[in-house]
Amino acid sequence: MGRVSGKVALVTGGASGIGRGCAEVLAAEGAIVVVTDVQVPMGLEVVDGIKAAGGQAVFREQNVTSEDVWRDTIAAVDEQFGRLDILVNNAGIGIGGPITEMTLEDWRKQQAINVEGVFLGTKHALPLMRRGGGGSIINISSLAGLNGAPNLAAYCATKGAVRLFSKAVALECAGLRDGVRVNSVHPGIIETPIWDGISATTAAMGTGANRIDLDAVSAMATPLGVKGFPADIANGVLYLASDESRYVTGTELVIDGGMHAR
Numbered sequence: 001m002g003r004v005s006g007k008v009a010l011v012t013g014g015a016s017g018i019g020r021g022c023a024e025v026l027a028a029e030g031a032i033v034v035v036t037d038v039q040v041p042m043g044l045e046v047v048d049g050i051k052a053a054g055g056q057a058v059f060r061e062q063n064v065t066s067e068d069v070w071r072d073t074i075a076a077v078d079e080q081f082g083r084l085d086i087l088v089n090n091a092g093i094g095i096g097g098p099i100t101e102m103t104l105e106d107w108r109k110q111q112a113i114n115v116e117g118v119f120l121g122t123k124h125a126l127p128l129m130r131r132g133g134g135g136s137i138i139n140i141s142s143l144a145g146l147n148g149a150p151n152l153a154a155y156c157a158t159k160g161a162v163r164l165f166s167k168a169v170a171l172e173c174a175g176l177r178d179g180v181r182v183n184s185v186h187p188g189i190i191e192t193p194i195w196d197g198i199s200a201t202t203a204a205m206g207t208g209a210n211r212i213d214l215d216a217v218s219a220m221a222t223p224l225g226v227k228g229f230p231a232d233i234a235n236g237v238l239y240l241a242s243d244e245s246r247y248v249t250g251t252e253l254v255i256d257g258g259m260h261a262r
């Protein structure tokens with residue numbers, strides 16, 4: 001019996017990095033996982049991997065910024081499984097650079113994916129979760145949602161928004177006694193492809209390198225001295241998704257090798 005057996009989970013941005021890790025861990029612990037992403041071949045690969053390991057998963061192409069697509073996605077989950085117990089709002093991007101050079105277009109792109117995607121997912125998942133008697137919504141924020149970071153102001157703004165959105169919806173759901181818990185997760189430096197994009201737009205944080213050296217940065221900036229991996233975040237998400245966290249809502253789970261404590 002897995003820790004989330006019998007539950008249906010939807011993971012956005014599940015084709016890569018942390019989302020992929022969450023999908024794999026939730027499936028390994030017995031959930032049926034709906035993996036969604038804009039990257040179709042990679043998403044299908046994740047589902048094939050889960051099935052090969054004996055888990056249950058389906059893939060659905062989804063851009064989290066579209067309300068129509070969210071409506072269709074939740075309707076499809078309802079039709080196929082009749083319930084939704086876990087939503088991991090994970091899809092996100094990071095575009096760095098000095099604020100004087102940040103274009104309004106890039107600011108809005110991050111707001112659309114990182115913030116509006118979380119709002120829309122929560123809005124459209126809630127009715128189906130409530131119909132099933134409750135559920136767990138886990139929003140992937142960042143350490144950049146707790147602390148500032150140079151050259152990442154636009155990204156920090158989105159992740160701070162996700163943090164307080166999560167707390168507000170947690171209180172709304174608790175007040176309704178609807179059985180839905182809402183929490184945010186705040187990763188530190190995790191080895192995923194998101195750093196390719198961040199590195200490109202921050203010119204590797206002024207080092208002149210093509211990609212930020214995560215090992216070197218983690219050795220310097222992280223009390224534990226090393227970078228994290230998607231499974232480190234997925235294990236936290238698993239706890240918040242499972243009934244083990246039945247008394248936990250509106251909280252922020254920081255998984256960052258101790259960086260926030262400095």
Ligand code: NAD
Pocket residue numbers: 012013014015016017018019036037038039062063064065090091092093094113140141142143144186187188189190191192193194195
């Ligand atoms: P990643 O680039 O590996 O994965 C992000 C996924 O989101 C990709 O598969 C991408 O295709 C998908 N995506 C992007 N735009 C989308 C859209 N409009 N609709 C649907 N899917 C979309 O990056 P990651 O590091 O795994 O990031 C996952 C989450 O974790 C993000 O919200 C990110 O901000 C957050 N995070 C990451 C780190 C880190 O160090 N990697 C740290 C803190 C927070």
